[in-house]
Amino acid sequence: MxxxxxxxxxxxxxxxxxxxxxxxxxxxxxxxxxxxxxxxxxxxxxxxxxxxxxxxxxxxxxxxxxxxxxxxxxxxxxxxxxxxxxxxxxxxxxxxxxxxxxxxxxxxxxxxxxxxxxxxxxxxxxxxxxxxxxxxxxxxxxxxxxxxxxxxxxxxxxxxxxxxxxxxxxTREARLRYRELLQGHLRSRQDELSDDVRGRIEMNPLRAFDSDHEGTRTVMQSAPRLLDHxxxxxxxxxxxxxxxxxxxxxxxxxxxxxxxxxxxxxxxxxxxxxxxxxxxxxxxxxxxxxxxxxxxxxxxxxxxxxxxxxxxxxxxSESRPENEARLDLFIAVGDTTDRAARGLAFATVTAARAAGLTAQMELAGRSLKGQLGYANKLGARYVATMAAAECVLKDMRSGAEQTLASHAVVASVRDALGAGK
RNA sequence: GUGGGCGUAGCUCAGCUGGUAGAGCUCCUGGUUGUGGUCCAGGCGGUCGCCGGUUCGAAUCCGGUCGCUCACCCCA
Missing domain, CATH: 3.30.930.10 (Bira Bifunctional Protein; Domain 2)
Incomplete structure (x- = not known):
């Protein structure tokens, strides 16, 4: 299972x-x-x-x-x-x-x-x-x-x-010449080196400069320097x-x-x-x-x-607070079993986006209280609760509400946001 | 490839001198609040990584295994 x-x-x-x-x-x-x-x-x-x-x-x-x-x-x-x-x-x-x-x-x-x-x-x-x-x-x-x-x-x-x-x-040539020089130096004193450095002489001799092994460091102090060559x-x-x-x-x-x-x-x-x-x-x-x-x-x-x-x-880098996503309008449905109201909500949210607003609607069958809480969490500026032909539009910042015809919601929100700028 | 640390709810963790699981947050519901932000109550959610052993009994002890993580190494 x-x-x-x-x-x-x-x-x-x-x-x-x-x-x-x-x-x-x-x-x-x-x-x-x-x-x-x-x-x-x-x-x-x-x-x-x-x-x-x-x-x-x-x-x-x-x-x-x-x-x-x-x-x-x-x-x-x-x-x-x-x-x-x-x-x-x-x-x-x-x-x-x-x-x-x-x-x-x-x-x-x-x-x-x-x-x-x-x-x-x-x-x-x-x-x-x-x-x-x-x-x-x-x-x-x-x-x-x-x-x-x-x-x-x-x-x-x-x-x-x-x-x-x-x-x-x-240049590549100068680098290769230097590399051989360095390898010669390392080989001549290899018993003083740490095991891993000695193992890398052929492969990656430059790496020896990074070692914190004491013997290796001593050897490296007298090693030829690339910049001199x-x-x-x-x-x-x-x-x-x-x-x-x-x-x-x-x-x-x-x-x-x-x-x-x-x-x-x-x-x-x-x-x-x-x-x-x-x-x-x-x-x-x-x-x-x-x-x-x-x-x-x-x-x-x-x-x-x-x-x-x-x-x-x-x-x-220190994490900066992101500027939160903007949500102009959330469409709630008073009675989620009301098909007509849901249809109206769907039409309204679509129209709102077409009018340039950011908009979401209830899509998870929450209670009205749950929907308001959700809208609040999303940071919605306005919430319209659809019921039949009328709806209640609430300004989530001031708490003010008004009742208006459903078809007027989008224009009303757009005007309010435009005026607020 | 080699070491150290750690593996309990979606997240952060408690429980570990053995008696078959808890908290906070999140989410959902209800109440309160003029329909949200506060507060209260309830609910969803875990075969305690997996397998085996000891034991009457294991999340708790032992072994193994897998995974995550940090470090070696290497590099961005």
Missing amino acids: SAEKIKAPRGTFDVLGEQEARRASLETCAREILESAGYERIETPAFEATELFARGVGGSTDIVQKEMYTLTDGSGRSLTLRPEGTAPVCRAYVEHGMHKRPAPVKLWYLSSFFRYERAQAGRYRQFWQVGAEALGSDDPALDAESIALLAELLSQMGVSDVRLRISSLG LDRGDLEHFAEVRSLLDLAGVAYDVDATLVRGLDYYTRTVFEFTSDALGAQSGVGGGGRYDGLVAELGGPATPGMGWAAGIERILLA
Whole structure:
């Protein structure tokens, strides 16, 4: 008899009530900020060819190695629920020949993404990100503008205790050279390292800078620094980005140990964190990816972008009281067994909406007292109780009542509301 | 994948030195209030996550299992 309850899968959630309202206001805020800077919204498919992420995000990353929801469709194609937004946007850029549009091509999105991870505070298997990507220019001003836009979004959303860290990874070549240098340093002193750091030397040596293991920290103090191994062009680019951020009044810390988990980053990388969050303190981050479009088969095209977690922004911002929904008119029925009165109520509520009012009627067979209470809970401004051809219209704020012909209700309420403005 | 905490009504929780379940809120009904907002009364609602064990008897003790959650890891 009692079938087993089906619950939302682990790491997923339903959005309703106040949460929905907060998300809607975040979306509005993001749209205003980004579109006023020339970003155009883009929506890409929820799933893509698996190859897109394997190649774009990088085969050695955790995301590709163990976090992708990959499925085979009926025709044997391998598809993957998008784990991130940059590769799909670049795919669309190439597919639609956007390199022929005037540069930079600026695109933004607000979509859900999927990663098979253990859920915890601020981390989900289906999560939402707002992101912005700008393609076709390597001008450092683009980097600074992009970062400043995210700073503005976080500020307007009231995210507390925000900190921005930035660094530069240099070109792909410089980065690879440095990586080998660092690996050499780690290998030469590997017995001093913690087990997990030692295990990651080949995979993710940069990660060693984050360790709080004592021996590891000692080793890292003498480790080569990425910023000391950039070419002159990269250094000049980075210096210009910083100088422009200074001009824009965006505060930041340079952090040479900043690590980003995706392979496609080059030159500028950055991350916003908030202490108001739990262990998952990153609210948003991104950087430059000058090789990604070419990697995906397009013309050599520089790019710069970021993504920020919707759930994390909301988690780190004080919840504001939402402005409650407006209800102009509630239609009650004195005698719910009176078919004629119910019909009249139905016709009236329809007419009210056609006249531009927000209106609801009793739909659950409540007693009259129950209906009034319900209308009050809905925040109705006026309640009309229908009976035969006459009805009683009550102003819920003042308590004043008047009896009038049923067909005159809508016009009467509309006039009253118009006059009240 | 590995740890810690927790699983009792829709929600927040009490009950846990073993005797087959309670409160508040919500919802519905009635009374009071000029037909709502106050107050009063009543009602709906739970096989105490699931399985097994100990016991005359378990929500309460033990084992297992599933789920939620936080953290590691990783990232947004």
